[in-house]
Amino acid sequence: MDRGARGGATDWGTALVAWFCEAQRDLPWRHTADPYRVWVSEIMLQQTRVETVLPYYERFMTHYPTVEALAAAPIERVLKDWEGLGYYSRARHLHAAAVTLTKERRAFPTTVEELRTLPGVGDYTAAAIYSIAFNRPAPAVDGNVLRVVTRLYASEDDIAKEATKKKVAEEIVTHVPTDHASDFTQGLMELGALVCTPKHPDCERCPMQTHCAAFGQGRTAELPFKTKPHAPKQEQIEIAVIVDENGHVLMHRRPEQGLLKGLWEYPSTEALQEIGVVGAMKNWFSYDHVFTHRRWHVQVCRADFCRMRPLNENWKYHAVDDMKDIMIAGAFKKIREALEQDR
């Protein structure tokens, strides 16, 4: 990487590890080098805050303490335990990988290449598991690490570009202190989460300050450089809450392909066409739900009596009390809450 006035040439890796050993947060996945546990924690932490992950991780480890225990559990139960954490394909991938490893009596992968073959494990996660669980150098480069390292070098490279990621990966492995690969990887993550944060980096208490070119040049506010991502796609969704004479609410299981696959939803007016619903709808309330690349504006309508064709297995009336036990997509949680309050 290009080196700024201070960055790069000095041994920032040692300073980083020393700081991490002193200042790290006490997190349950840091009490173990069991690659299974490290794998689960890394998957849960994808796109998700540490505070959110904590209770899910503890429960997951109680229910599925080993690869074999996870493989033996029905996927419905695993998805239920995942409910609220979002990005459900992560849970499906964990379960599928556990089933394959157990069926083929394979030991847990011990190289980056083998880890990369697990479903749901990309370059970042493979490198993170390898360096944290096996304490061997591997460059785990995510958005946090890109931000920290490009500031450290006062680099104007666009962090949205793959080429920048590659450069950063090549650079950081040259700074891993011997026998401290795990602390180094976690230290970079921790520094990005606690100190070198996106908007207000806390340079005054940063262990990298004397090594940091952006700080030396007074450019911490303008770096990193990133081209703007496309705005999320806006979609209007109309949802019908249809209640039968017992007060049960009609729900629809989403297809096994596509967004929110296989989860239960309150039916969209589009889905209702499948069963030929006839009845008067009244607007109830509306809300926005934001996914990574799209934003739904959801209009919720109510109907207390409707005619429709006979229902197949993807349609079912559920009592409001039972809704907490079924896997409802996070985008519809507001509707469940409104129904619970409305009882």
Ligand code: SF4
């Ligand atoms: Fe980030 Fe500031 Fe530390 Fe540089 S000195 S690494 S900009 S927190």
